[in-house]
Amino acid sequence: MSWSDLVIPLFVCAIVAGGMAKRVPVYAVFIEGAKDGLKIVGRIFPYLVAMLVAVESFQASGALAWIEKALTPVGAWLGFPGEVLPLGFLRPVSGTAAMGYMQMIFERFGPDSIQGLTASVMMGSTETTLYTVSVYLGAVSIRKPSYAVKAGLIADMAGLTAALFVSRLFFG
Amino acid sequence: MMDIIWVILLLGGIAIGVISGKGTEMTQALMDGASRAVELCVRLAGVCALWMGLMEIMRRAGWVDALARRLGGVLHRLFPDIPAGHPAMGAISMNLAANMLGMGNAATPLGIKAMEQMQRLNTSPDTASAAMCMFLVMNTSSVQLIPTGIINFRHAAGSAQAGAIVLPALIATTCSTLVGILVASLFRRLSRRRGA
Numbered sequence: 001m002s003w004s005d006l007v008i009p010l011f012v013c014a015i016v017a018g019g020m021a022k023r024v025p026v027y028a029v030f031i032e033g034a035k036d037g038l039k040i041v042g043r044i045f046p047y048l049v050a051m052l053v054a055v056e057s058f059q060a061s062g063a064l065a066w067i068e069k070a071l072t073p074v075g076a077w078l079g080f081p082g083e084v085l086p087l088g089f090l091r092p093v094s095g096t097a098a099m100g101y102m103q104m105i106f107e108r109f110g111p112d113s114i115q116g117l118t119a120s121v122m123m124g125s126t127e128t129t130l131y132t133v134s135v136y137l138g139a140v141s142i143r144k145p146s147y148a149v150k151a152g153l154i155a156d157m158a159g160l161t162a163a164l165f166v167s168r169l170f171f172g
Numbered sequence: 173m174m175d176i177i178w179v180i181l182l183l184g185g186i187a188i189g190v191i192s193g194k195g196t197e198m199t200q201a202l203m204d205g206a207s208r209a210v211e212l213c214v215r216l217a218g219v220c221a222l223w224m225g226l227m228e229i230m231r232r233a234g235w236v237d238a239l240a241r242r243l244g245g246v247l248h249r250l251f252p253d254i255p256a257g258h259p260a261m262g263a264i265s266m267n268l269a270a271n272m273l274g275m276g277n278a279a280t281p282l283g284i285k286a287m288e289q290m291q292r293l294n295t296s297p298d299t300a301s302a303a304m305c306m307f308l309v310m311n312t313s314s315v316q317l318i319p320t321g322i323i324n325f326r327h328a329a330g331s332a333q334a335g336a337i338v339l340p341a342l343i344a345t346t347c348s349t350l351v352g353i354l355v356a357s358l359f360r361r362l363s364r365r366r367g368a
Contacts, residue, residue, distance in 0.1 A: 008275065012226065019229040026229055033228025037221025040284055041213045048209040054181035056205030060197050061189035092312075093181070103329070111331035117340075120326055124319030124341030126348050129312040130177065135216075136308055137300060139284040140291040144299040147359040149173045151305060152312040154355045159313060159348025166340040 040139050047138030051130055055094045064090070064097075080164050081115040083108075087122050088160040092153060095128035118167040125159040216280070223281035227266060236262035239269065250310075250353065251303045253293065260289035264307060271311065274320045283311055302360045309352035314345050 019026045058064075068086045075082030083105060090098040102119045109115040129152040137145055189198040230236050240247070240262040247254075247261055254260050263286035270279035286307060294301040300308070319341050326334040 007273070008278070011275070011278075015226050015229055018235075019233045022233040024229055024232045029228050029232050030225035032225075033231075034221035034225030037224055037281075038217050040220055040288075041217040044216070045209060045213050048212055049206050050178065052209045052212070053202055053205035054178050054185070056201040056208070057189065057198060058181040058185035060201030061185040061187075061194065062192055063185060063188045066188070099325070102325070106326075106329040111326045111329045112333055112336075116326075116329075116331075117337060120319075120322050120337045121340045121344055124316070124322045124337060125314065125344035127312045127314040132312045133308055135280065136283055136287050136304075136311070140287045142291075142298060142300050142304075145174055145308075146300040146302075146305055147173075147356070147363065148300050148305040148308040149177065151309045151352060151355045151359055155309055155313040155348045155352030158351035159344050162347035163340070163344040166343045170340045171336075 043141055044135050044138035047134040051134045055097070055130075059094065059097055064101075080168065081118055083115050084119045084122060084164075087119055088157075091122060091126055091160065092129035092156045095131060098123060098128070114167070114171050117171045118164065121167045122160055122163040125163045126156045129153060129156055219277050220281040220284065223278045224285060226278075227263075227282060227285060230266070231262065236266055240265045243268070250306055253301065253303045254290070258289070258293070260286060260293065260303070263289050267307075268310065268315060271315050272317050274316050274318055276316075276321070279311075283307075302356075302363070305359065306353070306356045309356045310349060313348040313352040315349055316345065317342065 016026055019029070064086060067089055068083070071085040071089075072082035075085040087098060087101055087105075090101055102123055105115050105119045111117075111120070129149070133145060133149055133152060137143075137148070185201075186198055189195070189201075227236070237257075240257075243265045244256060244261065247264060248256060251261070251264065254264075263282060267279050267282040267286050270276075270282055287304065290301060290303050290307065291297060293303070318338055322337065322341070323334050326337070
């Protein structure tokens with residue numbers, strides 16, 4: 001057990017104990033806040049079906065292997081470990097697929113290789129943008145994301161590019 | 173934008189799969205995707221209810237407003253459309269704090285709460301508002317200070333220097349968040365000009 005395992009339990013304790021100290025009727029207030037949980041998830045559901053069906057079909061098609069084959073020499077030519085580049089494509093689209101890809105890199109090169117370190121930095125620098133947008137917009141039933149997706153993907157590109165350069169600087 | 177991404181992933185995937193002779197796998201993948209949405213929703217429902225209940229306790233104890241007041245200066249610049257003291261500011265502060273501390277499963281329900289509050293201020297309820305876009309970009313670009321999940325994962329894979337990525341990841345995520353904020357405020361200005 002590490003320190004980070006204690007954060008959530010201690011935080012929950014602090015909230016409930018602190019609420020009691022402030023004379024909040026903690027049980028009743030908790031129920032009041034929690035009652036909408038299911039309703040919200042019901043609103044998110046169709047958005048998640050749309051997103052996950054598309055992501056699963058893309059993964060199952062083997063398109064990633066094509067992307068990897070195409071990107072590896074490009075990366076090597078630019079002076080980066082080419083094997084990590086498909087991660088830049090996967091990371092915004094699917095969290096589980098990106099985790100799986102990083103695991104594969106760890107097994108092939110080791111977590112402390114330049115490939116493993118770069119992949120880790122890439123994973124730590126952005127989120128699964130499409131999933132986050134689907135969940136948050138789904139929760140309020142918004143179908144038109146305006147420029148949220150575009151701006152999110154541009155930020156991802158910036159973060160992933162930065163991850164490549166910073167990793168080369170630190171570990172190259 | 174969402175149309176294009178969805179069509180590329182879905183139709184691109186099906187086309188490539190069919191060309192590679194993976195008809196059975198593709199059928200399975202489509203059904204699996206739909207089922208995984210159910211699994212995710214079930215997991216999310218419980219976590220959502222838990223954190224929303226806890227958030228309500230924190231709100232009634234006055235801590236949410238206290239945090240929002242403390243972050244008020246910065247947040248007001250990022251979200252000029254949200255009036256000071258509006259409950260949306262409280263929910264946004266809670267979400268960003270949870271994100272920074274790496275409490276991912278608390279951050280999502282708090283973020284949903286923030287979206288609901290921002291929807292009340294939204295003048296065209298079928299489209300994401302400028303405040304929502306800024307909020308989404310800050311969330312998707314990850315404002316986590318220490319990527320605990322990745323560090324644990326590296327540790328489990330037998331890394332001798334699992335924590336070596338903390339500083340580089342912090343630099344990279346700062347880049348993505350700053351670029352995200354800049355791009356979102358740029359788009360905001362462009363869409364205002366077009367609308368005027």
